[in-house]
Amino acid sequence: MDTILLGLEYQGTVYNSAETAKASGVPDEFIAGAQSAINALKGRDAIRSKIESDAGxxxxxxxxxxxxxxxxxxxxxxxxxxxxxxxxxxxxxxxxxxxxxxxxxxxxxxxxxxxxxxxxxxxxxRLPALEKGIVPVLAEVTARGNAVAEAINPSGVEDA
Missing domain, CATH: 1.10.287 (Helix Hairpins)
Structure with missing residues (x-):
């Protein structure tokens, strides 16, 4: 099992490695889910690094x-x-x-x-939106747009 580089928190306790978490009784499924999330972040960071070095x-x-x-x-x-x-x-x-x-x-x-x-x-x-796919891109645009709109106008409340 790979060492988790970020702290893993489970039921209020922070573990610095998968091994320590496992030895303390943290369920394997929880550790695997955390490791999967960390791997996804590492993958995203690798893509972003490649974009910066190759595209600008x-x-x-x-x-x-x-x-x-x-x-x-x-x-x-x-x-x-x-x-x-x-x-x-x-x-x-x-x-x-x-x-x-x-x-x-x-x-x-x-x-x-x-x-x-x-x-x-x-x-x-080749365009990034087409590489990602239109449906995921529109979902991302919607989520970010809603978050920005909510920051500007919480709950869509109109001024009287």
Whole structure:
């Protein structure tokens, strides 16, 4: 049995190793569960370390995330403005494309999008959310979003 590097607490007593816990009568299932949780943390830490060494430090990743969020917000704004300013699908497409062309400069936004999606489909571009899976990502987004919303406004209480 591996030594637990973090303190294992069972019924108010802290054990510094699996061996000590086992010798004191802590159930094997509890020790195994604690070791599994510690191993999961070690695995997460190893992945994060690899991300930092291969993909960039946290501030660089934050900058890339900010860039991606900015593009998403701009596209949403283009669509919202286009919806408000048009009454038919054809007019919407024309208006949205004009907005996106203005943001894309000399590059064709449709070609940019098609090339990007083609590379994602072929595996030439790998995105973390797709590697994790959409369902777990949405669950994580929901949990974090709810936690932040609760911190901002406990229990969703509206101001009177």
């Amino acid at each position: 430090d946290p501030l660089s990743l934050l900058g890339t995330t900010s860039d991606a969020a900015t593009i998403a917000v701009l596209m949403g704004a283009c669509f919202m403005a286009s919806l408000d300013e048009t009454t038919s699908y054809g007019a919407f497409r024309t208006k949205a494309n004009a907005y996106m062309q203005g943001l894309s400069g000399e590059h064709d936004p449709t070609e940019i999008a098609q090339e990007f999606l083609s590379k994602v489909a072929s595996g030439g571009i």
